[in-house]
Each structure stands twice: as structure tokens, then as C-alpha cells.
Amino acid sequence: MSTMPGLDDAAAELIHAEDEHLAHNYHPLPVVIARGEGAWVTDVEGKRYLDLLSAYSALNFGHRHPAIVAAATEQLGRLTLTSRAYHNDRLGAFAAALAELCGKDLVLPMNTGAEAVETGIKVARAWAYRVKGVPADAATVVVANGNFHGRTTTIVGFSDDPDARDGFGPFTPGFVHVPFGDAAAIEAAIDENTAAVLIEPIQGEAGVIIPPDGYLRAVREICTRRNVLFIADEIQSGLGRVGETFACDREAVVPDLYLLGKALGGGILPVSAVVADREILGVIRPGEHGSTFGGNPLAAAVGLRVVEMLQTGEFQRRAAALGEHLAAKLDALVGHGVTAVRIAGLWAGIDIDPAVGTGRAVAERLLARGVLVKDTHGQTIRIAPPLVVRGTELDWAVEQLTLVLAD
Known part of the structure; x- marks a missing residue:
């Protein structure tokens, strides 16, 4: 049996090895990523996730472009x-x-x-x-x-x-x-x-x-x-x-x-x-x-x-166009579990209503639904997808966030 809820034995063992031998200067989400391509990553159990963090914008061009x-x-x-x-x-x-x-x-x-x-x-x-x-x-x-x-x-x-x-x-x-x-x-x-x-x-x-x-x-x-x-x-x-x-x-x-x-x-x-x-x-x-x-x-x-x-300007144009698309979707969540949204291109800060939970809690719930985000300063989650992401993928991610906020 896995020693961690929601994880199989292999994933739990890998996380345990990190906990035992790494300095605890991070508090990562409980997922062990093994592969990545474009805007998606796959964990050691074969489950896929849409990466909306992009390694804090280090992956603007996606995984393994x-x-x-x-x-x-x-x-x-x-x-x-x-x-x-x-x-x-x-x-x-x-x-x-x-x-x-x-x-x-x-x-x-x-x-x-x-x-x-x-x-x-x-x-x-x-x-x-x-x-x-x-x-x-x-x-x-x-x-x-x-x-x-x-x-x-x-x-x-x-x-x-x-x-x-x-x-x-x-x-x-x-x-x-x-x-x-x-x-x-x-x-x-x-x-x-x-x-x-x-x-x-x-x-x-x-x-x-x-x-x-x-x-x-x-x-x-x-x-x-x-x-x-x-x-x-x-x-x-x-x-x-x-x-x-x-x-x-x-x-x-x-x-x-x-x-x-x-x-x-x-x-x-x-x-x-x-x-x-x-x-x-x-x-x-x-x-x-x-x-x-x-x-x-x-x-x-x-x-x-x-x-x-x-x-070429291709990535700048994609970020601008998809950012407008994402902004319209996120703005609709204000008053429905979200207190404020700030967005520039494909970079958004979303303030979570404390009645829904902390930013960390929302990130963990999104993880269970196949979406990777990260919290910051308690009540905020950040969205920064690779610039190769598709509009339909952003729509799906916002749908998952909407469901999480309604839980």
C-alpha cells in the first residue's frame, strides 16, 4: 500500500527518498514528474497534467521544444x-x-x-x-x-x-x-x-x-x-x-x-x-x-x-492573443470563489476567496484534476502556461478551476 494518499508505491518511495536526503527548502506538490512535452507532463504513474506553472516561466517555449x-x-x-x-x-x-x-x-x-x-x-x-x-x-x-x-x-x-x-x-x-x-x-x-x-x-x-x-x-x-x-x-x-x-x-x-x-x-x-x-x-x-x-x-x-x-514575434503574438482569451474566462470567476484576477499576456495571479480555502489547497485540488499550478503568499495561485499551450487546453483548465472553486 502507498504511504501517501493518492500515490502508488513507486511515487511514494521516490518522494520519501527526497524527504530523507534533500534539504527541505521547498514544499512541492505531491506529484513525481517523469516526462514532459509541450504544455503537458506525465508522472511516474502515467497520469498526464497540464503544466500551468512553466517552472516559474523558465519553460516559456514548453517542455522539450x-x-x-x-x-x-x-x-x-x-x-x-x-x-x-x-x-x-x-x-x-x-x-x-x-x-x-x-x-x-x-x-x-x-x-x-x-x-x-x-x-x-x-x-x-x-x-x-x-x-x-x-x-x-x-x-x-x-x-x-x-x-x-x-x-x-x-x-x-x-x-x-x-x-x-x-x-x-x-x-x-x-x-x-x-x-x-x-x-x-x-x-x-x-x-x-x-x-x-x-x-x-x-x-x-x-x-x-x-x-x-x-x-x-x-x-x-x-x-x-x-x-x-x-x-x-x-x-x-x-x-x-x-x-x-x-x-x-x-x-x-x-x-x-x-x-x-x-x-x-x-x-x-x-x-x-x-x-x-x-x-x-x-x-x-x-x-x-x-x-x-x-x-x-x-x-x-x-x-x-x-x-x-x-x-519572429510568434510567441509574443500567441501570448497576447491567448492572454486575452484567458482573461475573459478568469474574470468571470470573480465573485465565485475568486476575489481578484491580475493578468498580463499568459501570466495571471488569481486571489482565492478564503471561504474556498488557501492557495495551496486549491493547487492540490487542481493537481487531482490534472492541472499544475502553484500558490504564493497564502491566497494566490499563479498561472503561467507555456506559450505553446492551446486555447482549448486553457478552457479545460479553467473548467477544472471552476469545479474546484465550487467544491
Whole structure:
């Protein structure tokens, strides 16, 4: 007999092995996934699930997209790693294509999203000292309440989420908090030592929190006028997710630095990057920053294929059209077990009425019906399907959610 309700012995044994030998830094849903294709995954028992999480937007192009798998497979047969001690024959093409996609000059490749954020902070501080003339060790960065930029000690130090922050101090100084969506507060927080404003154009982990119209334009104007860098963390919101290449495109805004990750690796391996113009990213000198794996040939081959896929605009158009379709379906649930819906492209935050249950409880009920979502901040579930999902599949998922809410 299975030791876990709803699981057979094989699945229960695999989960038990994780519980026994993995640090308990996650609380996953009780499902053991063995295969994936497109928008669907299959567990070890052979049951299929529609994946509406996309590994927190790392799988924007779906599981095992043939074009991305082909690029990785071809490169695996040639060369996987050199370190940046040498040049490799794939990195230049990737950097050129990504810079062009962003409308910038230079790319600094890393691996994870948190590394991209840390890199962006270092670049902003170096720029402040070497270009702006801020006194040594005095540079500050303005950040937003409710942010999620990663889990390194520096980054959690400017989080206001107690789960991320509490128990991990002392923290790196130099960060000033303002309310998210309040451009006037950013203006008031800037002084002569401010290096940058670092924000997510849409806050993902907070529950897909969309700022007021005009906010990003105001931030851009303020940063330009006050000689401060505008850093956009597009690690979750970028690369087609919101119906545009970047969430900043929703207001026709171009930041000084793009922080990219997740989908840049095509769901194959971690790839991240900081992208900016030469007068900003050029402040970093040899030996001051680096990564053994950053810019490796395998990552560059995969990243180049991702950029090529984005250059066609197909995925951005799909996200925009299907997002409108999904929004109409989800909006109809407000007042019927849902208290609010926030949606941008194929990215939605759904606040669950406490009378129905917690976000975790709803996620578990959807799991039993073959739909994978994840809760955040107690009462919210996020929907972020692969951009290859079909409209009929979204309809079916909303039907399952409707049934769960009515239980």
C-alpha cells in the first residue's frame, strides 16, 4: 500500500527518498514528474497534467521544444564548456543576437537569475563610482516593496518577505525601499548617491502585481532626469511571457539594464544575462566579475536558438492573443470563489476567496484534476502556461478551476 494518499508505491518511495536526503527548502506538490512535452507532463504513474506553472516561466517555449532540444543536442556532440579563460565559437553569435533583441551594445552572460541581479547591482555601483562620481562605498539602489529578485544573502537583505529574509542576516547595506507602483516615492528616494532603481516591471512572486499605467514611463523619465540607472528585472516577465518581448515594452520603455534569465535557457539549462549599452556595462574590467559556466558553449547555443525564436514575434503574438482569451474566462470567476484576477499576456495571479480555502489547497485540488499550478503568499495561485499551450487546453483548465472553486 502507498504511504501517501493518492500515490502508488513507486511515487511514494521516490518522494520519501527526497524527504530523507534533500534539504527541505521547498514544499512541492505531491506529484513525481517523469516526462514532459509541450504544455503537458506525465508522472511516474502515467497520469498526464497540464503544466500551468512553466517552472516559474523558465519553460516559456514548453517542455522539450524540438528546436531548442536540437540546438542543445548538436552542441552536446561538439563542445560544452571552456570557461571564459578562452574564446568559444558560439558565444559571440549569442551575444550579438541577444544585444540586438534588446537594442543594446553589450551582454554579460551568467547562469542563474540571482546571478544576473547580483551582476546588475555590481555594474550599477561601479558605474556610480567611475562615471557618476559617487563617493567610494556610498552608492545606493532604490528597490520596491514586495520585490523578489532571488535568494542570495545580498538580495534577501532587501526583500521584505519574512520567509526569504528572517534568520539570514546581517545584510548588505545600500538599499532604499519604496512602495511598488509609486513613481513619486522613487523620485523622493533618489539623492546624489543613488546609483540605480531596480524593479520588476511586473512583480511575479508577489502574485503577478501589475503597476498602474504610466508607472514605467514615469520611472524612465525620473531616472533619466536624475542621472540614475533604470534596471529592469525581466527574469520572469520577459521573453514573450506578457505578450511582448519584455514587460517594459507594454509602455514602450527601454531600461538602462535588462536582467534576463529563466526562459533564456529554453527550459534546458540555466542561462542568464545582463544587457546594457557600452557606457554602462563597459565599466566592468577583466578580473572584476565572472563565472566558470557563464557563457559556456552549450548555454550560448541554446540561448541563441531562444533569441532566434523570439525574433519572429510568434510567441509574443500567441501570448497576447491567448492572454486575452484567458482573461475573459478568469474574470468571470470573480465573485465565485475568486476575489481578484491580475493578468498580463499568459501570466495571471488569481486571489482565492478564503471561504474556498488557501492557495495551496486549491493547487492540490487542481493537481487531482490534472492541472499544475502553484500558490504564493497564502491566497494566490499563479498561472503561467507555456506559450505553446492551446486555447482549448486553457478552457479545460479553467473548467477544472471552476469545479474546484465550487467544491
